[in-house]
Amino acid sequence: MNLIDCIRSSFTSILHNKMRSFLTMLGIIIGISSVILVVALGRGSTEQISGQFAKMGSKTLNVSVNLEDSVNSDLLNYADIRAVLDSDNDIFSVSPQDQVNGSVQNESNNRRTSYLFFVNDEFPNIGGIDILNGRFFNKSDYEDAKQYVVLDSLTCEKLFKTKEVIGKSIKVYYGGLGRKLNIVGVFDIDPFFSGVGTNIADAVGVPAFAFIPFTLEQYFGINSKNVSKISAILKDDIRANEVADNIIKVLSIRHNNLGRKVYKIERASTQINKYGSIIDIVSLLVVSVATISLIVGGIGVMNIMLVSVTERTREIGTRKALGASTLDIMIQFLFEAVLICLIGGFAGVLFGISLAALVSKLTGLKALQSINIILLALGFSSLIGIFFGIYPARKAAQLNPIDALRKD
Numbered sequence: 515m516n517l518i519d520c521i522r523s524s525f526t527s528i529l530h531n532k533m534r535s536f537l538t539m540l541g542i543i544i545g546i547s548s549v550i551l552v553v554a555l556g557r558g559s560t561e562q563i564s565g566q567f568a569k570m571g572s573k574t575l576n577v578s579v580n581l582e583d584s585v586n587s588d589l590l591n592y593a594d595i596r597a598v599l600d601s602d603n604d605i606f607s608v609s610p611q612d613q614v615n616g617s618v619q620n621e622s623n624n625r626r627t628s629y630l631f632f633v634n635d636e637f638p639n640i641g642g643i644d645i646l647n648g649r650f651f652n653k654s655d656y657e658d659a660k661q662y663v664v665l666d667s668l669t670c671e672k673l674f675k676t677k678e679v680i681g682k683s684i685k686v687y688y689g690g691l692g693r694k695l696n697i698v699g700v701f702d703i704d705p706f707f708s709g710v711g712t713n714i715a716d717a718v719g720v721p722a723f724a725f726i727p728f729t730l731e732q733y734f735g736i737n738s739k740n741v742s743k744i745s746a747i748l749k750d751d752i753r754a755n756e757v758a759d760n761i762i763k764v765l766s767i768r769h770n771n772l773g774r775k776v777y778k779i780e781r782a783s784t785q786i787n788k789y790g791s792i793i794d795i796v797s798l799l800v801v802s803v804a805t806i807s808l809i810v811g812g813i814g815v816m817n818i819m820l821v822s823v824t825e826r827t828r829e830i831g832t833r834k835a836l837g838a839s840t841l842d843i844m845i846q847f848l849f850e851a852v853l854i855c856l857i858g859g860f861a862g863v864l865f866g867i868s869l870a871a872l873v874s875k876l877t878g879l880k881a882l883q884s885i886n887i888i889l890l891a892l893g894f895s896s897l898i899g900i901f902f903g904i905y906p907a908r909k910a911a912q913l914n915p916i917d918a919l920r921k922d
Contacts, residue, residue, distance in 0.1 A: 527822065527850055528857075538818045539858030541811020542898065546862025546891045547869060548804035553887045554870040556794070558880030573606075573748040574640055575758055576780045577765070588769050588776045590741040595634075598744050601764040602757045606749045607636040610728050610741040616688035618665070618722050620673040628669070628722035630688055632731045640745045643725075648680040648699035651727055655698075659729040664699040669722035686724060688734045695726065704878075754781060808894065811858070812902035819851050819906035844907045851903025852896055859895030863888055 528535045577598065579589055592610070599608040612632040619625040631637075635656040638645070651662045663686060670679045677700050685692045703723065728741075748757060758779040766772045833843065870881035 523846055523850070525853070528854060534818060535854060538814050538854055539811075539861065541807055541814050542855050542858030542895055543811075543862040543865060545804045545806075545808035545811055546859050546895060547866035548807065549801055549891050550863055550866025550883070550888065551870045551873070552801055552804070554866070554881040554883050555873065555879055557884060558874070558882040561880065561882055573751040573754065574781065575746045575748065575754065575761065576611075577744045577746065577761055578742065578778055578780075580776055580778050583774065584771075584776050588771050588774075590744055590765070591739050592741065594741065594765060594768065595744055597764055597768055598746055598761055602753075602760045604749050604753055604757050606747050607639045608744060608746045609634045609637040609640050611637075611743040611745055612728065612731065612736070612741060614688055614734075614736065615721070616686060616724075616734075618663075618669065618673070618724055619685045619687065619692075621683070624673050625687075626669055626672060626722045628686070628724050630686065630734075631723070631725045632728040632736070633725055634728050636747075637725065637745075640747045644702040646700045646702050647677055648697070650699050650725070656727045656729055659727060659733075661693065661695045661730065662698045662727060663695040664701060664725040665697055666703040666723040667700055668703045668720075669724075670697075670700050686726065686734075688736070691733075691735050693730070693733055695730075701725075751781075808898055812855070812898040815851055815854055815899060816902040816906060818854075819847060819903055820909065822850075823847065823906050823910040840912070843910050847907035847910045848900065848903045851906065852899035855895045855899030855903075856892070859892045862895070863891060 577590070595608055595610050599605055610633060614630050614632075616628050616630045617625050618628045633641070635651055635653045637643075638650045643650075645664075646667055648664075650664055651660060654660075655662055663684060665679070665684070667677050670677045673684070674682065679697050679700060682697050683694050684697060685694050701723075746757075746761070748754060758781075761779060762777050763772075765777050766774070769776070867883060870883070873879060874881040
């Protein structure tokens with residue numbers, strides 16, 4: 515039997531039992547589409563996160579204290595900000611970063627929980643935020659402890675029904691203390707969430723984001739002498755490791771804790787790798803489940819092919835009596851199993867791509883397809899057909915033609 519005859523015979527058999535063939539393919543379709551969907555969203559999310567961190571700068575160093583191995587005298591303080599800036603000529607700018615949980619409230623008493631970030635005027639160089647309206651507070655504002663705040667675009671939409679809020683005031687609360695601050699800038703929340711989108715942020719109740727001059731911390735009852743984190747951006751990243759060592763050395767000398775490894779420094783590239791690893795692990799888990807679905811689908815294919823062999827026993831006997839070889843019979847049934855899996859694989863790829871596009875549109879997550887993964891999925895579906903089709907094909911090929919013709 516030539517290839518064309520195999521294809522014609524296989525298609526005839528599949529079309530003769532349409533519903534049974536579809537149900538057989540269903541496991542393959544679900545498994546392949548799951549792989550396509552998860553890998554596409556995983557790759558897209560990784561690219562979005564990498565892009566955001568790249569925007570923040572792979573040249574950014576974040577200095578913090580290892581609290582488990584520190585005492586009060588080891589904590590970073592306001593004077594350390596200048597010390598970090600002066601520790602190496604390759605440091606372009608430095609900003610303190612203290613984050614606390616509070617809330618913001620408009621004049622109509624509508625309130626949103628909020629992350630309050632106390633930073634300096636250099637933070638836009640480090641944080642990679644895009645100002646949509648107004649501006650970030652400048653050096654003069656910072657040094658004079660002006661009562662200014664920069665809010666995210668989603669919070670402005672929720673509290674004021676518009677992003678045009680420059681000049682309006684808002685009350686910021688922390689620890690029972692509230693202070694009226696003037697809005698001088700609005701930043702775009704989309705890139706801040708690595709492309710997740712404001713619809714998702716709003717749906718899950720993401721808190722507001724408020725950037726406030728670090729010099730205002732004392733007005734909220736916060737000990738402004740200590741700083742939880744200091745971020746430094748470099749002129750270039752060629753000497754990043756050397757600069758990091760210099761920062762730790764300077765801070766250790768200032769706090770008299772040389773050799774104790776109190777301070778730790780993380781680069782933005784490290785954060786990218788961490789997030790990428792998390793996404794890879796989650797993707798691997800889901801792909802593993804999808805693989806189990808493919809195996810179950812393969813077992814279904816084998817089961818249906820065995821039923822098909824039983825139903826077509828007389829056909830097999832007739833073909834053998836007319837001269838068909840054992841190899842001809844085996845190839846025919848094996849090809850039919852592979853074709854079922856391949857059609858299911860193509861359907862799974864199309865469904866997976868469509869589903870990824872739909873999820874991307876509804877959630878704002880980026881879906882990035884990979885031709886290699888698609889080809890691998892189709893190849894794997896073919897292997898499933900071969901692996902689970904061999905036994906039914908051999909069983910069909912080994913039938914005795916006389917016994918087969920006698921079967922009712």
